[in-house]
Amino acid sequence: MTPATQPAQQLHQLENGTTTEAALAFFDSLAPVETPTLIGSWRGRGVETGHPIDGLLELFGWHGKRFSGPEGLLIARVRVLRELGSVLRELGSDKLSK
Helix, strand or coil: CCCCHHHHHHHHHHCCCCCHHHHHHHHHHCCCCCHHHHCEEEECCCCCCCCCCCCHHHHCCCCEEEECCHHHHHHHHHHHHHHHHHHHHHHCHHHCCC
16 A cells, blocks of 8 residues: 555545544644645545534535635635534534534
8 A cells, every 4th residue: 555545545434434533633644735736626525423514515515626726725715614604503503512
């Protein structure tokens, strides 16, 4: 197994279901990437962690992200956070705590 395939295999294992802690540890273990590497369309998938909002992005038809450049990265983050924040407020914070 090459170092490049290790994260893909680890992600595949996590996609079968994991804990929030394990998912965050995996994310934190990934090396940063340069902005040019991110440019383009990316198909996303959820990783079930048992969190109360698991599957919410998929329910709303989330496909992933499209990055057109450095400015696009910021806009995409703000848009997702704004939309997710609206949904979380509608759900109520009492339904989000574990």
